[in-house]
Amino acid sequence: MTLAVVATLAVVTIAFRAGGSALPASLTRRTAGLAPALLAALVMTEVTSEAGVPELDAKTAGVVAALVAAALRAPLAVTVGIGAAVAAVVRAVT
Amino acid sequence: MVAAVGLFGVSFGVLAVAAGFPAWQAVVMSATVFAGSAQFAAVAVMSSGGGAAAAVLAGVLLNSRYLPMAAVAARTLPRGRLRRFLAAQLVTDESFSLGVASGSPERPDGRAIVVAGLALWAAWVIGTLLGALGGSLLGDPARLGLDAAFPAMFVALLWPMLGRSDARLAAAAGAVVALVLTPFLPAGVPLAVAAVVGLALSR
Numbered sequence: 001m002t003l004a005v006v007a008t009l010a011v012v013t014i015a016f017r018a019g020g021s022a023l024p025a026s027l028t029r030r031t032a033g034l035a036p037a038l039l040a041a042l043v044m045t046e047v048t049s050e051a052g053v054p055e056l057d058a059k060t061a062g063v064v065a066a067l068v069a070a071a072l073r074a075p076l077a078v079t080v081g082i083g084a085a086v087a088a089v090v091r092a093v094t
Numbered sequence: 095m096v097a098a099v100g101l102f103g104v105s106f107g108v109l110a111v112a113a114g115f116p117a118w119q120a121v122v123m124s125a126t127v128f129a130g131s132a133q134f135a136a137v138a139v140m141s142s143g144g145g146a147a148a149a150v151l152a153g154v155l156l157n158s159r160y161l162p163m164a165a166v167a168a169r170t171l172p173r174g175r176l177r178r179f180l181a182a183q184l185v186t187d188e189s190f191s192l193g194v195a196s197g198s199p200e201r202p203d204g205r206a207i208v209v210a211g212l213a214l215w216a217a218w219v220i221g222t223l224l225g226a227l228g229g230s231l232l233g234d235p236a237r238l239g240l241d242a243a244f245p246a247m248f249v250a251l252l253w254p255m256l257g258r259s260d261a262r263l264a265a266a267a268g269a270v271v272a273l274v275l276t277p278f279l280p281a282g283v284p285l286a287v288a289a290v291v292g293l294a295l296s297r
Contacts, residue, residue, distance in 0.1 A: 001146050002119055002146075004146055005146050010123065010127050012150075014126065016158060016164070017182040018164075020162060021165065021168035021171060021181075021182035023161070024165065033293060034155075034289055035251075036261040036264040038285060038288055039131070039249075041272035042245065043245045044269045044273050046245035048272075051277050052273050052274070058239070063242060066245070066249045066250060070250050070252075070253035074250075080246045083242045083249070084238065084240055084246065086242070087242030088239030091237065
């Protein structure tokens with residue numbers, strides 16, 4: 001099961017990069033909305049329960065901290081580190 | 095940047111093994127897929143019980159951005175079929191961003207993409223190996239807050255995109271779609287719908 005995930009995702013991703021490098025660049029603009037919509041959806045699914053209700057837990061605290069860090073233009077690694085650290089601290093004290 | 099990606103690779107290795115992936119598969123995944131967001135998303139869907147198809151779908155949709163990114167990068171990547179194929183595999187959010195910083199959004203510096211991509215690839219794969227093998231030494235990833243690392247990275251990647259009004263609209267739509275559909279559909283499927291909505295909102 002996990003091997004099928006790894007193999008399929010690998011083949012498709014390699015094909016995306018190889019195929020893209022053989023395509024004209026004019027496609028870029030028309031796919032510009034995909035990444036922000038998908039990333040926002042990923043964040044929401046991580047901070048809500050399966051019932052679609054926001055969860056006020058350690059992970060959500062970490063995400064809020066990461067949002068603040070990102071808004072303050074912290075580098076990617078710092079933002080991720082702050083998110084993880086805040087989640088770990090909140091989890092330790094609750 | 096390289097050290098950070100290496101540490102991130104360690105956390106991916108830890109989480110992949112925790113989600114049921116054998117260590118060697120986690121390493122192969124990092125070496126071939128070489129895309130943090132898609133790998134974390136696929137592993138997150140698997141560990142939340144979304145199933146293999148939904149995991150692949152989430153990863154494929156996230157990585158579909160490499161099609162247009164590679165198309166833009168190809169203008170300055172090395173010539174020759176094999177060299178271009180290999181160079182295109184080194185296009186990531188990070189290497190592409192460094193290429194844009196060294197060149198321009200329309201003409202990213204192909205050499206910067208390749209040099210940065212190679213360094214990041216090595217760090218990512220070695221980090222994954224260490225995390226996958228040493229994960230048990232770290233204990234529960236949640237205790238270290240590593241579960242918050244996924245969404246924190248997504249936030250970090252998303253925020254700089256929100257300077258554009260069309261990206262803000264797409265992000266808002268994606269968030270709403272995820273909130274509304276999550277109670278009714280299997281994990282991963284709301285992500286696919288959000289991606290399609292985002293594409294539809296692209297100008």
